[in-house]
Amino acid sequence: MDEYIVEMRHITKRFPGIVANDDVSIAIKKGEIFALLGENGAGKSTLMSMLFGMYEPDEGEILIRGEKVRIASPAHATQLSIGMVHQHFKLVENYTITENIVLGQEPKARLFGILPAVDIKGSDKKIAELSKRYGLEVDPRKKIEDVNVSTRQRVEILKMLYREAEILIFDEPTAVLTPQEIEFLLDIIRGLRNAGKTIILITHKLEEIKKVADRCAILCRGKLIDVLDVATTSTKTMANMMVGREVVFSIDKNPAKFGAEVLKVANITVKNQDGLPVVKNVSFSIRSGEIFAIAGVSGNGQTEVADAITGLIPVSGGKIFLKETDITNLSVRDRTLAGISYIPEDRQEVGLVLDFNLAENLALKEYFREPFCKKGVLQEEAFDEHGKKLIENYDIRSGQGIETVVRSMSGGNQQKAIIAREIELSSELMIFVQPTRGLDIGAIENIHRQILTQRDAGRAILLISLELDEIIGLADTIGVMYNGEMLNIAPAETLTANQVGEFMMGVKSV
Ligand SMILES: Nc1ncnc2c1ncn2[C@@H]1O[C@H](COP(=O)(O)OP(=O)(O)O)[C@@H](O)[C@H]1O
Ligand SMILES: [Mg+2]
Structure with missing residues (x-):
């Protein structure tokens, strides 16, 4: 034949x-x-x-x-x-x-x-x-x-x-x-x-x-x-x-208790290196105690939204507010200090310094201030103490405790380390981009639990994920990005996975 x-x-x-x-x-x-x-x-x-x-x-x-x-x-x-x-x-x-x-x-x-x-x-x-x-x-x-x-x-x-x-x-x-x-x-x-x-x-x-x-x-x-x-x-x-498929895991979730608005993104536009808009006039807001998830097929502008909020890339239009503060033009570090935690998509390139040890990585966002640095001198003991506490509290498994070079750790434990560090900042806004990509079921469950705990503790959470199951399982509110635009924002309970999928494919418009 x-x-x-x-x-x-x-x-x-x-x-x-x-x-x-x-x-x-x-x-x-x-x-x-x-x-x-x-x-x-x-x-x-x-x-x-x-x-x-x-x-x-x-x-x-x-x-x-x-x-x-x-x-x-x-x-x-x-x-x-x-x-x-x-x-x-x-x-x-x-x-x-x-x-x-x-x-x-x-x-x-x-x-x-x-x-x-x-x-x-x-x-x-x-x-x-x-x-x-x-x-x-x-x-x-x-x-x-x-x-x-x-x-x-x-x-x-x-x-x-x-x-x-x-x-x-x-x-x-x-x-x-x-x-x-x-x-x-x-x-x-x-x-x-x-x-x-x-x-x-x-x-x-x-x-x-x-x-x-x-x-x-x-x-x-x-x-x-x-x-x-x-x-x-x-x-x-x-x-x-x-x-269209069965949701493979079900996540136990407490009823949401929304508080005041924490993040407000107003009409932002982001351009790529060629000057073409990749985020087009996007607006949304997140309240304390709310998980706002952005669904979408990879490359529809979701990552750029996160990068614009954390300050990694500039916006060419629009404004971003954290509580009452206009953070649109603040530096990355100033935004962190103003109250943003960030768990990036690329945990190895952006989230960690692979050749540093665990104690150093766990203090990466704060090493320049007390107790880690006093009068310009790094305090080794403070690093060790902080590291040990986080390893214990967040079940981070590594070969040699705080001395472990992060490169040698498994992906799941690297991610747990980043999340531990970011939670400890006590920021009012936490941004998670693809938090469970490539991880095994055990690590995924651990991370989902952490996200829900932070939500219940009253933080505002932005979750960007390509995994529809993860979004449906965790989100209180869902927005879908397609071709740089936010197509639909709705309470999660009003949407089925299939409907979100149709928005993701650009089949549906509003
Ligand atoms: N070289 C590789 N090593 C380990 N895992 C891989 C490799 N290539 C792909 N995968 C995994 O195999 C699965 C299918 O990947 P891929 O074929 O790239 O999917 P698609 O092209 O449909 O997005 C994914 O879970 C991906 O992480
Ligand atoms: Mg592919």
């Missing part, structure tokens, strides 16, 4: 502590646009990385053009005419576009008829032809560092075409693009299909699937839920299949 150009049968792939793909079978027809849909962490990239030879499946088999293959490396995938544009581009900044495209496959011209040399002129010509044929305009002599994101993406696509790929994998290609650029890319993808290529498109965005895909596989927590015919399925059905 050669009806299918790609078949992946009963594929299972495990990583330590997680089954990223669990007995997944898909079959892709030549010349179709096949979409892979699923929440963050559903296993989409892992599945495609195996087709591109970056990992080998633990179980299952792959057939290309009806033949069983073991795809040992990306180079091997390239030989099988499979190409992939990754979520994060893999280009060399100070090389030209041509150099990037031909990298690893330089055509050899012969200098003086004997010496091999890179035939850049010949490559330029071939690239120019390909750009013209597929509408992928680039200036081949420009350096990557001088071109924007959408051009970089075109370079990645040209790189696949230059290697004569027939099966083209796009891993969330529109995540980095503006709406106009997205339309343009979807046109290019249609053009590639019309030229006979087979396309696999990974995306979160239902409307894109609706626009270009023929069929769509839905993954949820590593498992294949279904493969659907896109033309005859509503986006609502797809959204429900993607997020």
